[in-house]
Amino acid sequence: MSAALDELRAALVAAFRAGLTELDPARLVERALDAEAGAHRGRVFVIAAGKAAPGMAQGALRRWGDRIAGGLVVTVAAPALAARDETTSLADPEEAALRPLRVMRAAHPIPDARSVDAAEAALAVAAALGPEDLLIALLSGGASALLAAPPPGVSLADKQAVVAELLEAGAPIQDVNLVRRHLSRIKGGRLAAAAAPARVLTLLMSDVVGGLPHDVGSGPTVPDPTRVEQALAALDRWAPRFARLAPAFSESLKPADARRLEARVLADPDKLAERVAAALADRAGLRATAAPAEDGDARAIVERRLALARTLAPGEAVVIPCEPTLALPAHRGAGGRAGWIALAALRGLPPDVALLCAASDGVDGSSGAAGAAVARAAAAAMDDRTIDAALARFDDAVVHRALGTRVETGPTGHNLTDLHIVARDFPGGARVR
Structure with a gap:
């Protein structure tokens, strides 16, 4: 993966963390009780x-x-x-x-x-x-x-x-x-x-x-x-x-x-998306907007993320609070819905687009991570059959670990549903800030 895309992925993770910090539960309760x-x-x-x-x-x-x-x-x-x-x-x-x-x-x-x-x-x-x-x-x-x-x-x-x-x-x-x-x-x-x-x-x-x-x-x-x-x-x-x-x-x-x-x-999830979008604009110079919260089947959400990725202008990002649903078999591997969506979208992303899918509580199912931040170049390190098998077994955690795409925050002390960020890099990977 290129250094520019690595930097973009890191910017998405940093903004995700910053948004959670902005909505510190202790501070919000303290302010509410002032009234x-x-x-x-x-x-x-x-x-x-x-x-x-x-x-x-x-x-x-x-x-x-x-x-x-x-x-x-x-x-x-x-x-x-x-x-x-x-x-x-x-x-x-x-x-x-x-x-x-x-x-x-x-x-x-x-x-x-x-x-x-x-x-x-x-x-x-x-x-x-x-x-x-x-x-x-x-x-x-x-x-x-x-x-x-x-x-x-x-x-x-x-x-x-x-x-x-x-x-x-x-x-x-x-x-x-x-x-x-x-x-x-x-x-x-x-x-x-x-x-x-x-x-x-x-x-x-x-x-x-x-x-x-x-x-x-x-x-x-x-x-x-x-x-x-x-x-x-x-x-x-x-x-x-x-x-x-x-x-x-x-x-x-x-x-x-x-x-x-x-x-x-x-x-709520919408407020988290607003805070993360502001952090992306402030810290990475991206033209970031918060989209309305959404839910639905994880497979349909993958298609929506890929369609959005194709429409983004250079330097543009969209932050989406999301509550996906994913029917699971009795026998499955280690993973979570955020990591599964990121892995399912991985190979279809445009080459200059990064996607973060993460659970705001820091615990994405049984994956041991908050989720994943991916770009298409990461797929070059693994053959398609391995990725397809991991998706079929709901065993995305092992793939993200191997690819170095895991987002690891530990428990965050939050639970404001999942957050997805789709971002297209600036031409040539140039950073504005």
Whole structure:
């Protein structure tokens, strides 16, 4: 690969990182709570859940640390700790920084027994609140799996199986969360209902393309306009063999019953795209624009990325927040949807175009990376049959490792869905800045 394309790929990765830094969860929560100063005189409790939960909780503690009486932080267990039973597994310095909040970790994307323990702990915090209290709910992507409270008649194994089937069938996240909201004792506003008569303020880092507050973490503290019939229709479409669970579905909290509740979205996929586009313009001199968020089948998205790549002018870039769906077989290799799309598009890119596909949480499936940043020249290092076989086996991670195209950020403390950047280099690879 040419030095110019290497530089362009590096610029895309740097802009991706810069955009995430601009939307620091702690800083966003701290600013949001500035507007609440003096608005509440009673006790304050915090329940934070999701991949951004530690950062969001730190922001609340910075702003209102002297007023927060207690609460809970639930975030994702590190892979090395996935088989352990402990719920308090953050490093000691981080746990100390989050006191007086209790720290718990659970599994993602399939809930485990720790997810049930965390949900029960959250419900217990809510149930102890009184009419003068305030519950600050800090929710981000991943909260659906981290707080699992199956309704009567549904076992944890049932919940795990239905969620796994929905995800592997390629169901859109809105449909997955639609089913989750109506098959739960905590989602769909039920945590807020447990907190009555306390006031509930929900601050959200949204990971759902075009999503509303009830889509984020399956909406445990916000009203939900959807109905059981809609959830059952989604179940019938994506996981029909679980029709036996239909009697356990129940209605969620409706807007008419939500007078004590307020919700604000602090960041979403569109805001991330705007920040990354600004970083590309500032740091690389590219004429970068943020496109509307999109979702859909990964194969169709590959074709859209290639069509866009062919239309770009020199020095132009487009940033697209994206929630692809990809139906997966039972037996597959190591990879993720971002890396798979990058590999599928690799050979069709124009020679002076680079493509970044990355998960904003830094975890692209089972790949061990955030995604990949590719250019067509990278394909010269590997024969077509090897690439085709990796795509067929959903084993893109090994190819990106061999080609040196992996984007490795480690867990970012975010979850604002995937981000794609398509950029055409300047003539001759000349950098403007």
